[in-house]
Amino acid sequence: xxxxxxxxxxxxxxxxxxxxxxxxxxxxxxxxxxxxxxxxxxxxxxxxxxxxxxxxxxxxxxxxxxxxxxxxxxxxxxxxxxxxxxxxxxxxxxxxxxxxxxxxxxxxxxxxxxxxxxxxxxxxxxxxxxxxxxxxxxxxxxxxxxxxxxxxxxxxxxxxxxxxxxxxxxxxxxxxxxxxxxxxxxxxxxxxxxxxxxxxxxxxxxxxxxxxxxxxxxxxxxxxxxxxxxxxxxxxxxxxxxxxxxxxxxxxxxxxxxxxxxxxxxxxxxxxxxxxxxxxxxxxxxxxxxxxxxxxxxxxxxxxxxxxxxxxxxxxxxxxxxxxxxxxxxxxxxxxxxxxxxxxxxxxxxxxxxxxxxxxx
Amino acid sequence: xxxxxxxxxxxxxxxxxxxxxxxxxxxxxxxxxxxxxxxxxxxxxxxxxxxxxxxxxxxxxxxxxxxxxxxxxxxxxxxxxxxxxxxxxxxxxxxxxxxxxxxxxxxxxxxxxxxxxxxxxxxxxxxxxxxxxxxxxxxxxxxxxxxxxxxxxxxxxxxxxxxxxxxxxxxxxxxxxxxxxxxxxxxxxxxxxxxxxxxxxxxxxxxxxxxxxxxxxxxxxxxxxxxxxxxxxxxxxxxxxxxxxxxxxxx
Numbered sequence: 001x002x003x004x005x006x007x008x009x010x011x012x013x014x015x016x017x018x019x020x021x022x023x024x025x026x027x028x029x030x031x032x033x034x035x036x037x038x039x040x041x042x043x044x045x046x047x048x049x050x051x052x053x054x055x056x057x058x059x060x061x062x063x064x065x066x067x068x069x070x071x072x073x074x075x076x077x078x079x080x081x082x083x084x085x086x087x088x089x090x091x092x093x094x095x096x097x098x099x100x101x102x103x104x105x106x107x108x109x110x111x112x113x114x115x116x117x118x119x120x121x122x123x124x125x126x127x128x129x130x131x132x133x134x135x136x137x138x139x140x141x142x143x144x145x146x147x148x149x150x151x152x153x154x155x156x157x158x159x160x161x162x163x164x165x166x167x168x169x170x171x172x173x174x175x176x177x178x179x180x181x182x183x184x185x186x187x188x189x190x191x192x193x194x195x196x197x198x199x200x201x202x203x204x205x206x207x208x209x210x211x212x213x214x215x216x217x218x219x220x221x222x223x224x225x226x227x228x229x230x231x232x233x234x235x236x237x238x239x240x241x242x243x244x245x246x247x248x249x250x251x252x253x254x255x256x257x258x259x260x261x262x263x264x265x266x267x268x269x270x271x272x273x274x275x276x277x278x279x280x281x282x283x284x285x286x287x288x289x290x291x292x293x294x295x296x297x298x299x300x301x302x303x304x305x306x307x308x309x310x311x312x313x314x315x316x317x318x319x320x321x322x323x324x325x326x327x328x329x330x331x332x333x334x335x336x337x338x339x340x341x342x343x344x345x346x347x348x349x350x351x352x353x354x355x356x357x358x359x360x361x
Numbered sequence: 362x363x364x365x366x367x368x369x370x371x372x373x374x375x376x377x378x379x380x381x382x383x384x385x386x387x388x389x390x391x392x393x394x395x396x397x398x399x400x401x402x403x404x405x406x407x408x409x410x411x412x413x414x415x416x417x418x419x420x421x422x423x424x425x426x427x428x429x430x431x432x433x434x435x436x437x438x439x440x441x442x443x444x445x446x447x448x449x450x451x452x453x454x455x456x457x458x459x460x461x462x463x464x465x466x467x468x469x470x471x472x473x474x475x476x477x478x479x480x481x482x483x484x485x486x487x488x489x490x491x492x493x494x495x496x497x498x499x500x501x502x503x504x505x506x507x508x509x510x511x512x513x514x515x516x517x518x519x520x521x522x523x524x525x526x527x528x529x530x531x532x533x534x535x536x537x538x539x540x541x542x543x544x545x546x547x548x549x550x551x552x553x554x555x556x557x558x559x560x561x562x563x564x565x566x567x568x569x570x571x572x573x574x575x576x577x578x579x580x581x582x583x584x585x586x587x588x589x590x591x592x593x594x595x596x597x598x599x600x601x602x603x604x605x606x607x608x609x610x611x612x
Binding site: 053055056057059060123127130140141143144155156158162185186279280283284 | 387388390391401412413415416417436437438466467468469470473482514515516517518519520523529531539608610611612
């Protein structure tokens with residue numbers, strides 16, 4: 001006979017990566033209600049960029065998420081390009097696709113690291129961080145920084161590929177293919193990991209869609225929604241790849257979808273670098289866009305991210321709204337958590353790939 | 362992609378081979394590989410990884426090249442660059458950038474925007490300090506030994522040529538043939554010659570137009586722009602008291 005009680009997991013708690021608070025209502029050990037509380041990292045990003053000229057916002061867009069900065073950087077540049085009415089040159093589009101997919105792999109490896117520590121396997125963390133270093137080195141060579149790349153520009157990319165880049169990337173991918181198999185062995189042959197993930201945090205496709213979930217979490221519930229296929233941007237229309245889905249809708253399925261996505265990303269990188277046409281990588285854009293507004297959405301590693309930009313014809317945006325995939329995914333966490341034990345919280349929230357930088361903005 | 366379905370029963374979980382041995386084998390494989398491929402780590406303060414030349418640490422400056430156009434100060438997203446007066450080795454004073462590295466986010470935009478490649482990106486990233494005053498790098502402290510890879514160069518194409526199709530020409534950063542131009546709205550000009558005094562590149566010359574001032578009967582002088590010298594720093598536009606100057610973009 002126990003009373004129900006609220007427990008604050010956070011703002012400082014080993015399981016939450018970033019600064020946020022998860023309040024859970026417990027009956028014994030079973031969760032009966034949950035409530036995520038965010039806002040500890042609110043920096044006023046949307047207001048801040050209203051005081052910056054369009055090219056100055058590019059490095060700031062990096063800071064939305066430190067784990068996948070290039071995808072935010074790219075989303076901002078793509079939105080601004082549509083607002084300016086210009087289009088990036090073909091070569092820039094292919095380079096962007098290759099860089100974005102490398103970013104997707106690093107983001108998924110960061111997520112794997114977080115899941116490893118959450119579920120008590122230190123080896124998974126060290127191994128995936130080591131593998132991530134391969135891609136950070138490649139991106140560093142490309143853009144000059146390890147995490148905040150500042151690589152995309154409005155109207156193309158900052159610089160062309162460095163010398164012998166395609167060779168280096170292909171070698172790294174061959175090596176990573178082998179190491180990814182090791183990582184999978186570490187997880188899939190690990191009975192405690194399977195016991196903590198199989199059948200936990202179940203959510204069917206219909207509920208997931210109604211809650212507005214996107215990205216790998218939605219795909220793990222059997223909905224094959226991927227904006228790279230449904231609404232192709234950049235050069236994704238020319239790429240041959242499959243959308244990874246899984247039918248179970250539990251934590252293990254979400255883990256599998258992300259691991260398979262890394263494989264698909266590797267395919268896309270090879271194609272993009274092999275098929276990239278010659279030509280310029282950057283066009284000069286005017287300083288002030290025409291009046292108007294534009295919406296642009298892309299497939300972030302975490303889901304569908306969207307930017308809405310309003311221009312009043314000056315050199316600064318009038319309004320820039322960001323739709324972060326994690327913000328929506330986090331709001332859908334209570335239905336996933338209810339009914340499971342408190343010890344399942346790290347597994348359920350861990351595979352969500354929390355990033356507070358983009359959630360709070 | 363459909364992943365092969367795997368089923369696990371409770372008995373499978375708890376069998377010692379599954380629970381203990383399989384995990385141990387995976388770990389043992391990793392142990393053997395890590396031992397064979399020693400060393401896996403770097404003894405950091407004594408050993409260092411090699412970074413590519415374009416690695417973006419703190420910004421640096423080559424003072425001999427700088428002309429004090431303040432484009433870096435204008436384009437910095439964090440507004441951490443301020444123009445301060447320094448004494449030149451040749452005598453006289455001029456404005457040169459001072460960077461508050463504590464606020465800098467190492468985006469490299471200042472080096473990218475610099476028309477004479479005086480601002481460079483340096484591979485220096487160990488910038489810890491006990492006081493915030495130490496993080497304000499004045500132009501002398503900001504200097505860094507120069508290497509060609511530290512400059513940020515890019516090539517761009519023009520939108521009008523892209524639309525035409527065919528072979529597209531690319532231009533280097535700040536190519537004088539295609540960069541933006543400053544244009545004068547002549548009726549507004551009061552011939553104060555402030556633009557010519559401000560211009561860091563010496564691209565503005567006060568030239569006689571041939572007309573005479575009807576009151577004083579003296580020749581009227583108007584600024585004349587030398588586009589090959591101009592670096593589009595827009596200081597003349599800011600300083601103009603009558604807003605007679607504006608930018609005409611080349612697209």
